[in-house]
Amino acid sequence: MIESLxxxxxxxxxxxxxxxxxxxxxxxxxxxxxxxxxLALEGQMLVGAFAAIVGSYFGHSAFxxxxxxxxxxxxxxxxxxxxxxxxxxxxxxxGIGMNLLASGLTAYLLRVVFGVSGTFSDPNVVGxxxxxxxxxxxxxxxxxxxxxxxxLTLAVWALTALISVVLFLTPVGLRLRGVGEQPxxxxxxxxxxxxxxxxxxLIAGALTGLAGAQLSLxxxxxxAEDMSAGRGWIAVVAVMLGRNNPLYAxxxxxxxxxxxxxxxxxxxxxxxxxxxxxxxxxxxxxxxxISHRRRIRASPPSRRSTAIAMEEIGRTLGSTNSQAxxxxx
Amino acid sequence: xxxxxxxxxxxxxxxxxxxxxxxTGFAALVGAALILISGHDPLSAYAEIVRGxxxxxxxxxxxxxxxxxxxxxxxxxxxxxxxxxxxxGDGQLVIGGLIGALAPLFLPDHGAFGAAVGLAFAGLGGxxxxxxxxxxxxxxxxxxxxxxxxxxYPAMGVTSYLARFPLRDVSTGLPQTLMIPPDARLHVLxxxxxxxxxxxxxxxxxxxxxxxxTSAGYELRMRGKNPRFTGxxxxxxxxxxxxxxxxxxxxxxxxxxIIVLGSQFRFIDGALITPAxxxxxxxxxxxxxxxxxxxxxxAVFFAALQTGGFAMQRETxxxxxxxxxxxxxxxxxxxxxxxxxxxx
Numbered sequence: 147m148i149e150s151l152x153x154x155x156x157x158x159x160x161x162x163x164x165x166x167x168x169x170x171x172x173x174x175x176x177x178x179x180x181x182x183x184x185l186a187l188e189g190q191m192l193v194g195a196f197a198a199i200v201g202s203y204f205g206h207s208a209f210x211x212x213x214x215x216x217x218x219x220x221x222x223x224x225x226x227x228x229x230x231x232x233x234x235x236x237x238x239x240x241g242i243g244m245n246l247l248a249s250g251l252t253a254y255l256l257r258v259v260f261g262v263s264g265t266f267s268d269p270n271v272v273g274x275x276x277x278x279x280x281x282x283x284x285x286x287x288x289x290x291x292x293x294x295x296x297x298l299t300l301a302v303w304a305l306t307a308l309i310s311v312v313l314f315l316t317p318v319g320l321r322l323r324g325v326g327e328q329p330x331x332x333x334x335x336x337x338x339x340x341x342x343x344x345x346x347x348l349i350a351g352a353l354t355g356l357a358g359a360q361l362s363l364x365x366x367x368x369x370a371e372d373m374s375a376g377r378g379w380i381a382v383v384a385v386m387l388g389r390n391n392p393l394y395a396x397x398x399x400x401x402x403x404x405x406x407x408x409x410x411x412x413x414x415x416x417x418x419x420x421x422x423x424x425x426x427x428x429x430x431x432x433x434x435x436i437s438h439r440r441r442i443r444a445s446p447p448s449r450r451s452t453a454i455a456m457e458e459i460g461r462t463l464g465s466t467n468s469q470a471x472x473x474x475x
Numbered sequence: 476x477x478x479x480x481x482x483x484x485x486x487x488x489x490x491x492x493x494x495x496x497x498x499t500g501f502a503a504l505v506g507a508a509l510i511l512i513s514g515h516d517p518l519s520a521y522a523e524i525v526r527g528x529x530x531x532x533x534x535x536x537x538x539x540x541x542x543x544x545x546x547x548x549x550x551x552x553x554x555x556x557x558x559x560x561x562x563x564g565d566g567q568l569v570i571g572g573l574i575g576a577l578a579p580l581f582l583p584d585h586g587a588f589g590a591a592v593g594l595a596f597a598g599l600g601g602x603x604x605x606x607x608x609x610x611x612x613x614x615x616x617x618x619x620x621x622x623x624x625x626x627x628y629p630a631m632g633v634t635s636y637l638a639r640f641p642l643r644d645v646s647t648g649l650p651q652t653l654m655i656p657p658d659a660r661l662h663v664l665x666x667x668x669x670x671x672x673x674x675x676x677x678x679x680x681x682x683x684x685x686x687x688x689t690s691a692g693y694e695l696r697m698r699g700k701n702p703r704f705t706g707x708x709x710x711x712x713x714x715x716x717x718x719x720x721x722x723x724x725x726x727x728x729x730x731x732x733i734i735v736l737g738s739q740f741r742f743i744d745g746a747l748i749t750p751a752x753x754x755x756x757x758x759x760x761x762x763x764x765x766x767x768x769x770x771x772x773x774a775v776f777f778a779a780l781q782t783g784g785f786a787m788q789r790e791t792x793x794x795x796x797x798x799x800x801x802x803x804x805x806x807x808x809x810x811x812x813x814x815x816x817x818x819x
Contacts, residue, residue, distance in 0.1 A: 225807060233811035238560065238620070239761055243807040246754055250799030251509075257794040258513040379624055386621070420636035427628040431617065438616030 154290035156407050161291040162365055163410075163426075164403030165299045166191060166374075169357035170381035171388070171395045172302075172309055173350035178390040179313060180346045181326035182230050185241025186223070187354055188378025189248030194219040194358020196252040199271055199369040200259060208272045208363055212298075215359040216352045222248065223351025227344040245378070253371045265370040273367035274298060274359070298360045303396075305353070310392045322346060326390075354378075376427065383430050387437050398433065405429035494812050495762070495805075502804035509800065510793050520793045527786020528779040536785075539667040539738075541778035546675045546730035547756030548774035549682050553723045554619075555765030556686065557698040559609075561720060563623035564753030566630030567605050567727035571597035573634045575732025576652050576742035577642070579659035586658035593659075594674070594732045601728020602721040604630060609720035613713035619720070631748065638744040650744035661737035671733035678726060683767045695719060699765070727753075751799065755781070758806045777802055 170187040177184035194215040201214025225244055229235040253263070260266045274296035282289040292300060313319040324332040325342045333339050361377075362369045380402050388395030409425035507517035528537045547564055554561045578593030579585075585592075608623035639650040661669040686692040697705040698715065706712045730752070735742055755777050763769030780802065784795030 229807065229811045235807075235811040239810040240807060242562075242757065242761065243803050243810055246758065247800060247803035247807065249754075250796050250803055253796040254509065254513075254794050254800055257796070258509075263794075376624075376628055379621070383621055383625070386618070418636055418640060420632045420639060424629045424632040427625045431611075431622060431625050434617040434621070435611070435615045442616070 153411075154293070156411055157287055157290040158293060158295070159410055160400070160403045160407040161295060161299055162403075163406040164399050165296075165302050165360045165364065166357040167377050167381050167384065167402055168302045168306065168396055168399040169298075169353050169360065170378055171384040171399050172305060172392055173353040173357070174381055174385035175388065175390050175392050175395050176309065176322075176346050176350045176353070177226075178385055179322050179326045180343045181329060182226065182343055182347055183237040183241070184226060184347070184350065184385075185238055185382060186226050186244035186248075186378075187357075187381045188374050188376070189241075189245035190219045190223055190351055190354035191358045191361065191374045191378050192245075192248045192252055192372065193222045194355035195362035195373055196255065196358070196369055197355070198359040198362045199266065199367075200255075202271045202273075202363055202367070203260075203268060206270065206272060208274045211272070211363050212274075212356070212359045216355040219355030219358060220348050220351040223347050223354070224344075227347035227351075230347075231340045231343045249372055252369075256369065256371065263371070265368055267366075267368040271363070271367045274363045296360065296364045298356055298364065301356070302360075306392050306396050313392065357381075380426060380430055383434060387433055401433060402426045402429055494809060498805045498808035498812070501808050502801045505804050506797060506801045509797060513793055515791050515793050520787050520791045520797075523787040523790045524780065524783030524798075526783070527790075528783035533782065533786070535666045535668060537775075537779045537782040538672065540782045541775050542668075542672045542675050543730045543734055543750075543752045544755055544759070544778045544781075545679060545771055545774045546726055546733070547752040548759040548770045549679060549756075549767065550723045550727040550730070551753075551757040551760035552763075552765040552767055552770040553682065553695075553726070554719050555699075555760050556692075556767075557695040557715070557719050558700075558702060559716060559719065560620045561605060561608070561623050561723045561727075562620060562757070563605060563608055563625075563627040563630075563724075564727045564756065565748050566623075566627030567601035567724040568731040568747050568753060569634040570604050570630050571601040571728025571731030572735045572747045573637065573652075573731075573742050574600045574728070575735040576655060579655045579736070580653055583656065586656075587662075589656075589659040590661060590736050593736060594729060597728040597732030598725040599728070601731065602723075602725030605724020605727065606717050606721040609717040613716055619716070623720075634742070635744045638742050642742075644741070652742040655736065655740045659736070660740055661733065667738070669737040671737040674729070674733060678729070679767070679771055682726075683771075686767050691718075750781075755799075755802060758802050761806055762809060 170191055173190070174184050174187055197218030198211040198215035200211075202208055202211030205211065205214070222244070225247075226237070226240055229240045230237045256266060257263055260268075276294040277297055277300065278294050279292060279300075282292055311319075313322065321332065321337050322342060324335070325337060325339050329339050332342075357377075358374070361373055381399070384395045384398035384402065387398040403426075405428075406426045409422035412422045412425075413419050503521070507521075510517040510520050527533050547568070550564055550567070551561060574597040575593040578596060579589035582589040582592055604626065605623065608619050608626055611617040611622045611626075612619040635650070638652055642652045644651055644653045661671050663669050664672070686696070694705060694710045694715065697708070698710065698712070702712060731747055734747060739746055756774060759773035759777050760770045762773045780798045781795070784798035787793050787797075788795040
C-alpha cells in the first residue's frame with residue numbers, strides 16, 4: 147500500500163496541487179506585510195480562473211488566458227485595495243463580500259458568456275503547455291514533481307524566491323515591511339502608506355490571477371462554478387502559519403499539497419472522493435493546532451493562559467485591521 | 476474605483492440618505508449594467524423580481540424561502556453580535572439535515588415523535604459541531620473564523636459520502652437517503668408553509684428576547700464592543716465563545732432538519748448547500764452587524780430578492796444568480812461606508 151502510494155505520480159500531483167495555493171499564499175503574504183488582511187484570496191482566485199477561460203477561449207491561446215486572469219484578478223482586487231485603505235472598510239467583511247461577489251459574478255457571467263451553468267469546457271479553450279526540464283529528468287523527487295508541468299508550476303517557486311529576496315533584502319522590501327509594522331513611522335519618513343498598500347494589493351491580485359489560471363488551464367482546461375473550493379482559505383491559513391514569511395508559507399503549502407495529492411491517490415485505491423477530498427482541510431486544522439502548541443510551549447509559562455492565547459489570535463487576525471484603521475485616524 | 480468614490484461623496488452627511496438605501500440603489504445600478512451586458516432590459520427584469528416576490532400570489536413563496544434564510548441569518552448574527560464570525564454554517568446545516576432525515580427512519584411508527592427527536596438532535600448536532608470550532612479557538616488557539624469554515628468541509632464530505640454510499644436509497648439513481656414516512660413530516664399550514672416556519676419564528680423571538688432582555692445577551696453585546704473589558708468585567712470569554720457558537724450552530728442544525736422534514740422529506744446530497752442559505756444569511760447579518768431585528772428584516776429582504784430572482788429567470792431569462800451579486804454589492808458598499816463587525 148505504502149509503496150504503491152509513493153509513486154512519481156504522487157509528487158507530480160503534489161506539485162500541481164501546491165501551485166494555486168502557493169500563488170494565493172504569496173499574495174496573502176504581500177498583503178499581510180503591508181498591513182492589509184486579505185481574506186478575499188478565494189474569490190480573487192475564482193475571478194482569475196474564469197477570466198483565464200474567457201481569455202483562452204476568445205484569444206485562442208493560453209497566454210491570452212493568463213494575461214486576462216492577471217488583469218481581471220488585479221482589477222477585482224481594487225475593491226480590497228481601496229476598500230481597506232481609503233474607504234476604511236473592515237477587511238474581514240470586505241473579504242467575505244468579495245468572495246461572494248466572485249462566486250455570483252463568475253456564475254452569472256458563465257451563463258451570459260457561454261450560456262451554460264455548472265461547468266464549462268470547450269475544445270477552443272487552450273490549456274497551459276506542459277514543460278519538462280531535461281536537466282531534472284531522472285532526478286528523484288524533484289524530477290518526478292516537475293515532469294510535464296505547466297510553466298506556472300515552475301514559476302511559482304521562482305516567484306517565492308523573488309518575493310523573499312525583495313521583502314528581506316531590498317529597500318523596497320524594507321519600506322513594505324515598514325508600512326505594515328509601523329505605518330506611522332513609515333509615513334513620517336515620507337512613504338505614502340496608502341499608495342504602497344494599494345499597489346501591493348494590486349500586485350497580490352495579479353498573483354491570485356495566476357493561481358486561478360493554473361486552476362482552470364493547468365491540469366485540465368475547464369471552469370466549474372466555485373472551483374476554487376476552499377483553496378483560497380487554505381492559502382489564508384498558510385499565510386497565518388507562515389507568519390507572513392513567504393518561505394514558511396511555502397512550506398505550509400507543501401504540506402497541504404501533499405495531503406491533497408495523497409487524497410487523490412487514495413481515490414485510485416478505491417476510497418470515495420467525498421472522503422479523500424477532506425484530507426487537505428483536516429491537515430490544515432491539525433497544522434494550526436500543532437503550530438499553536440509549539441508557539442505556546444516556546445513562550446514562558448506565565449503566558450500560557452487561555453486569555454493570552456485568545457489575545458494572540460486577536461492580534462494575528464485583528465492587528466492588520468486595527469492598524470489599517472489607526473494610522474489614518 | 477470611481478463608482479465607489481462617486482457614490483460615497485454623494486451619500487455623504489450632507490444629503491443624509493440612509494446608507495442601506497444608498498447601497499441598494501448602487502447595487503441596482505451595477506446589476507442593471509450586468510443585465511445590459513446579457514442583452515436584456517434591466518427595468519423589466521427588476522419588475523419581475525418585485526412581481527415574483529411581493530404580489531399576494533408570490534408572498535407565500537417568499538415566506539417559504541425566508542424560513543431557512545432567517546434561520547441561517549440568526550445563526551450568523553448571534554456570534555457576530557459578540558464580534559465572532561461563524562463561517563461554518565454549511566457544515567452545521569448538513570449535519571442537522573442528515574440527523575433530521577435519519578431520526579424518523581430509525582424511530583419508525585412514532586410519527587411526529589420521530590420528527591421532534593430529529594429536530595432536537597439536529598440542533599444538538601449542529602450546535603456541538605459549531606462549539607467544536609469555538610473550543611478549538613479557546614483551547615488550541617485555532618482562530619474561529621478559519622476553523623469554523625475548515626470544519627465545514629469534512630462535514631460536507633462525510634455527509635455526502637453517507638448519502639451516496641451506506642445510507643443511499645438504492646431504489647433511486649440519485650445520491651439521497653430513504654424517504655421519510657408521511658406522518659413524520661412537519662405539519663403543513665397552508666400551501667408550501669409548514670410548522671417549520673413557526674419554529675423559526677419562535678427561535679427569532681427567543682433570540683431577540685435574549686439579546687435585549689437577558690444578561691447573557693448584554694454580555695455578548697459587550698463582548699462585541701470590547702472583549703477585553705468584558706473579560707475584566709468577569710465574563711469567562713472562553714465559555715461564552717463556546718456557548719455562543721453552540722447556540723449559533725444549533726439554529727443552523729435546526730434549519731437543516733426543518734428543510735429536510737418540511738419540504739425535501741429526505742437528505743439529498745448538495746440540496747442544502749446549493750441555495751447558499753448560509754452565505755445569504757451571513758450577508759444579511761453583516762448588513763446590520765448582527766443586530767437580530769435588523770438581521771431578520773434584511774433576511775426577509777434577501778428572501779424576496781431571491782424568490783423574485785426565480786420569476787426574473789423564468790420571464791426574462793436573466794440568470795437568477797444575479798441576485799447573489801446584488802447582495803454582495805450591498806455588503807461591500809456598506810462595509811466601505813462604515814467599518815462593520817469592528818473587532819475581527
